[in-house]
Amino acid sequence: xxxxSPENEQFLVRAVSTGLYHDRTEALDDAVSLLxxxxxxxxxxxxxxxxxxxxxxxxxxxGEMKAALQRHLQAR
Numbered sequence: 001x002x003x004x005s006p007e008n009e010q011f012l013v014r015a016v017s018t019g020l021y022h023d024r025t026e027a028l029d030d031a032v033s034l035l036x037x038x039x040x041x042x043x044x045x046x047x048x049x050x051x052x053x054x055x056x057x058x059x060x061x062x063g064e065m066k067a068a069l070q071r072h073l074q075a076r
Contacts, residue, residue, distance in 0.1 A: 004012065012027055021027035051057070 012024060015021050015027050016024055021030065
């Protein structure tokens, strides 16, 4: 028993039985990977908030961002 709630256990079983994952371990590994990514995202957001509160910002130009994205996509 993994200690999962009945709802999460049922979700895990369904994810494996429908073929989304090969087995329980693969599904749990993916879940932990997503939790790690979420933790890193929260850390990055908090770092950005700290930078803003210290006044460490740069002006945002949506037009320039769109142009840079277009240049990037055209270079591919």
